[in-house]
Every structure is written in structure tokens, then in C-alpha cells.
Amino acid sequence: xxxxxxxxxxxxxxxxxxxxxxxxxAKRAGILVREFAIGFGPKVFAHKKGETMYTIRLLxxxxxxxxxGEDPEMVELKxxxxxxxxxxxxxxxxxxxxxxxxxxxxxxxxxxxxxxLEHKLFIRGYEDGEEExxxxxxxxxxxxxxxxxxxxQISPWDRQFASKTLGQRAITxxxxxxxxxxxxxxxxMVIAAFQGVPTDDPVLGKVSEDGAAIKAGLKEGDTVIxxxxxxxxxxxxxxxxxxxxxxxxxxxxxxxxxxTLEVPVIPELKEIEGQKIGLIGVYNPVEKSPxxxxxxxxxxxxxxxxxxxxxxxxxxxxxxxxxxxSGPVGIYHSTEMVAKSGIFYLMKWAGVLSINLxxxxxxxxxxxxxxxxxxxxxxxxxxxxxxxxxEGLVHFVGFALLMVLMIVVTWNDIQRFFxx
Numbered sequence: 001x002x003x004x005x006x007x008x009x010x011x012x013x014x015x016x017x018x019x020x021x022x023x024x025x026a027k028r029a030g031i032l033v034r035e036f037a038i039g040f041g042p043k044v045f046a047h048k049k050g051e052t053m054y055t056i057r058l059l060x061x062x063x064x065x066x067x068x069g070e071d072p073e074m075v076e077l078k079x080x081x082x083x084x085x086x087x088x089x090x091x092x093x094x095x096x097x098x099x100x101x102x103x104x105x106x107x108x109x110x111x112x113x114x115x116x117l118e119h120k121l122f123i124r125g126y127e128d129g130e131e132e133x134x135x136x137x138x139x140x141x142x143x144x145x146x147x148x149x150x151x152x153q154i155s156p157w158d159r160q161f162a163s164k165t166l167g168q169r170a171i172t173x174x175x176x177x178x179x180x181x182x183x184x185x186x187x188x189m190v191i192a193a194f195q196g197v198p199t200d201d202p203v204l205g206k207v208s209e210d211g212a213a214i215k216a217g218l219k220e221g222d223t224v225i226x227x228x229x230x231x232x233x234x235x236x237x238x239x240x241x242x243x244x245x246x247x248x249x250x251x252x253x254x255x256x257x258x259x260t261l262e263v264p265v266i267p268e269l270k271e272i273e274g275q276k277i278g279l280i281g282v283y284n285p286v287e288k289s290p291x292x293x294x295x296x297x298x299x300x301x302x303x304x305x306x307x308x309x310x311x312x313x314x315x316x317x318x319x320x321x322x323x324x325x326s327g328p329v330g331i332y333h334s335t336e337m338v339a340k341s342g343i344f345y346l347m348k349w350a351g352v353l354s355i356n357l358x359x360x361x362x363x364x365x366x367x368x369x370x371x372x373x374x375x376x377x378x379x380x381x382x383x384x385x386x387x388x389x390x391e392g393l394v395h396f397v398g399f400a401l402l403m404v405l406m407i408v409v410t411w412n413d414i415q416r417f418f419x420x
Contacts, residue, residue: 166379246268
């Protein structure tokens, strides 16, 4: 059960921050955000606040921010269409009722002659009455269309995604993956704030309760001056000497406060990854200065970014294997393994996954953020956008292929972890 909770929290956090990036910059650009969703498929939870519906959906395969103009917009009101309208005190239309009108009161019936729900925002037509007469009403910018009892807010052209500048659209899409890098950076900083940042000073850090060091009398905070008469200037020097001399007595010369002590230590023999090395049960020193914490967060984010790019490079060089990919099942299994090592290992795993999600979404693959950015780059070169229907078809095909790949990867994960 703890693994399930850990997986849900990690998955939720990664998707939430990714979509939060899209959401924040969409709102900054003045785009109407219809839905902020975690997951796909049927709704498990839904809550509307302001003009946005916040949902949690059944299938944990990602999430999305649905912006006005990305999907086919409002129903087209054609001449002859009979609708009900509700007006506010300023004689502006605030509700357009398409059907089931008997469920509403205080509406006025109009037979549409012409209408514009995007640019000029008006409806003109003939109002029912003893004498039908032509009327024209302005539409409030936040009016809703009601169909089958469901309200959908209209989106004037300037609230739609496509109306924004190329720069605004690009930053809105790029912000999702970028927020994954920001999340990883903060996760690594939190780890450093609690655990401290390793330093290379020749000082003994935490000492294991059953290691060779504590048995010999060494203590946390001792500064190592030399080992067997050889000067020691860094923590790396201590590690090198002890690992090379398993079961060999080493004379540590250390400073403890104002005293200088000589302590004989015999490193224990340990076999790690096929190599026999000496260990004395001491961790390297750490410090928790704000500057080092920030630096650690940046360095870890950069290091893991480079490692993931190295794996991607293997795809280009032909060294790629399907086992190098993991779907939800593989990530769940890995989370289970990491969770056994403790909360900080689990946090680091979350940070690495966040970077991986950010990088994967930036790849120039249709249906992903990188694919959309690729179309924006082409638009910048051409000076005009690509036909929306053609772009939509490319993204649809890309999404379908991604789903096929997801099924293949998931089945491969099941075979690897549960059927062997």
C-alpha cells in the first residue's frame, strides 16, 4: 500500500507541475483555460472555480490543460436556429439556451438571423411575440452556451490560443516541460537542506555504529592530517587510501579540537560490484549553507539531464533496447524498489523522473510539447502558421503511435517484472 501511495504522490506531483506551467502562462497570456486535468478518461473528481474546471481522471497516463481554441469551439448558430437567451440588466446576453428550454425561466425566444460569437459578439434575429420584430443584442464576453443542461463559456477570439502571438504560444507550451526541471531543482534542494551537501574536506562525517572507524576510536568531526605519514588534503584522499588497503592497518593522524591523535585503523574487506575494497564506516562531511544547497540543486539537475541525454544518444547510435523504456508498470516497480531505501532516495527518484518527463516532452515528436514547438519553429520561418487541420492530423497520428508504443512498453514491463 505504501508503494501505491508513493506512486500516486510522485505521479501526481510530476503531472501537476507540468500542467501548472502550461496553466500559468496561458492565464498570463489571457487565454481561456477550460480544464486543468490530471489523468485521462472518465472523471473521478471535478470542481469548477472561476472559468476553469479542475478534474482528476481515471487513467494515470498524463494530464492536460484544455485551452480555448485548441478544440472545435462553440456551436455555430445558423439562420433559422431557434434559441432562448437570458439578458442581464445591461441588455447583454449572458445565457444562450440551445435545447431543453422548458427547464429555464425568464428567457426570450429568438429565431436567429445572424450571429457572431467570436469577434463582434452579437445575435440578431426575430423575437417571438404577437408581432415578430427584428432585435439585436450584444453578447457578454463571459456568456455561456447551454446544451443538454451543460454550460460552456464562450471564448471571444482574443481569449483563444490561436489569437496570441507566436512568442506567447511558444512559452505557454514550453512552460510545461520547464516546470518539470524547476520541480527537480527544488526537490534536490530539499534533499540537500535535510541531508547536507557533501564536501571534499578531509573531515570525518557521520560514523557508522559498527564500522572499523568507531571501533578504532575515530569520531565525527575529526580532521585527518595524514595516513601512514602521507599528507591528506581532501576527503577523496581518505577514500582512495582506505579502499586500496583492506585488512591492512592504517595509522590515521587526526586533529580533534586542540589535540593531535594517532589512531590505528584496519579497514574491513567489502566486495562491491565485483571489486574488493576497504571500508571504515565513515561518511563524507556535509554542510548546509544556503549557497551550497542551491548549487547542489543546480548541479544535480544538470547531471541527471546529461545522463538522460546520454541514453537518448544511444537511440541515435543504434544501441537502443526496448528494455530501456518504462511505462507506468515499470515506473511503479522501480518506485517500489527505491521506496525500500528511504524517503530521500524516493525524493531523488522523483526528481530524476521529473527531469525525464521534461526532456521527453521536449522531443520533436507530434502530440508532445516538442512537436508543437517544432510547428511553431516552422511558422516562424514561413511567417505564417501551418493549416490547423493538417497540424491536427499530424498530432492525432503521433498520439495514436505513442499509445501503441505505450501498450508495447507496458506489456514488456509486465513480462520483465511479473511473468519471469
